[in-house]
Structures are given as structure tokens and as C-alpha cells.
Amino acid sequence: MNTPNLIVAATVAAAEAVTPVKAKEKASHFTITELTRSTTARRQGIDNTPPEQAVKNLHRLIDTVLDPARELFGAPIYVNSGYRCRELNRAVGGAARSYHMSGRAADLNTGSTEGNKRLYEILKTLPHTELIWERGGTWIHVAY
Numbered sequence: 627m628n629t630p631n632l633i634v635a636a637t638v639a640a641a642e643a644v645t646p647v648k649a650k651e652k653a654s655h656f657t658i659t660e661l662t663r664s665t666t667a668r669r670q671g672i673d674n675t676p677p678e679q680a681v682k683n684l685h686r687l688i689d690t691v692l693d694p695a696r697e698l699f700g701a702p703i704y705v706n707s708g709y710r711c712r713e714l715n716r717a718v719g720g721a722a723r724s725y726h727m728s729g730r731a732a733d734l735n736t737g738s739t740e741g742n743k744r745l746y747e748i749l750k751t752l753p754h755t756e757l758i759w760e761r762g763g764t765w766i767h768v769a770y
């Protein structure tokens with residue numbers, strides 16, 4: 627008669643064991659996938675898979691800048707461009723020493739100039755190495 631309880635206990639223990647990692651992933655508003663995908667890379671057949679260090683940097687960017695910005699902004703923030711391998715960076719005309727190539731930068735857009743202005747003001751208050759109002763506010767470049 628104890629068997630069902632044991633099964634429940636084992637299931638709970640297993641769920642608890644995986645919860646910290648899952649909870650952390652779920653709490654984030656941004657994914658490595660959305661920070662590495664690129665229409666240009668797909669069109670030109672460029673493999674934009676980030677190396678381990680770039681993935682670490684992207685996570686640091688998400689944790690330190692992007693998620694806090696999303697929380698303060700209170701609405702979706704779209705990533706136009708995040709990580710770019712050297713070839714992709716060249717293809718999109720990125721700066722030769724762009725932080726995008728190490729996974730330390732993201733180009734953000736909220737869908738409106740007004741929203742971008744508000745996001746820019748929020749980003750000013752968060753840690754960053756670079757913060758650029760690009761092309762009259764079409765997007766915001768932030769690096770950390």
C-alpha cells in the first residue's frame with residue numbers, strides 16, 4: 627500500500643531536482659535562439675551558431691540588461707540582431723570590432739519610436755558598455 631506514496635515522493639523529488647534550471651529559463655524573456663537567428667544568415671547559408679563563450683556572454687547580456695529592461699518596460703521588446711559570427715557581421719555591414727561578434731550586443735526594437743525612446747531611457751539606467759540610438763531611433767544598440 628505504500629507503493630503509490632513512494633512513487634509520488636519520487637516524482638516530487640525529481641521535479642524539485644530540475645526546477646531551479648527550468649524556473650530560470652522560464653523567468654527569462656529572451657532566448658539564445660532569438661539572439662542568434664538572422665534572416666541574412668539563413669538567406670546566405672551562414673552558420674551563425676555561437677561558440678560557448680558567446681553563449682555565456684549572451685546569457686550575461688540577458689541577465690544584466692535585457693531581462694531587467696523588459697521588466698521595467700513592461701511590454702515586448704524585439705531583437706533585430708544579437709550574436710553575429712564574423713561572416714554574418716561582414717554580410718550585414720557591422721563594425722569591424724562589433725560587440726555583436728562576441729555575443730555582447732543586441733539591437734532592440736519595441737515597434738514604435740515612442741516605445742524606443744522609453745526603452746532608451748530605461749537602458750540608460752542599466753549597466754551597459756555601449757548604448758546607441760540608431761538611425762533616428764529605428765532601433766537601439768546596447769552592449770554589455
Ligand SMILES: [Zn+2]
Pocket residue numbers: 726731732733766767768
Ligand atoms: Zn548593434
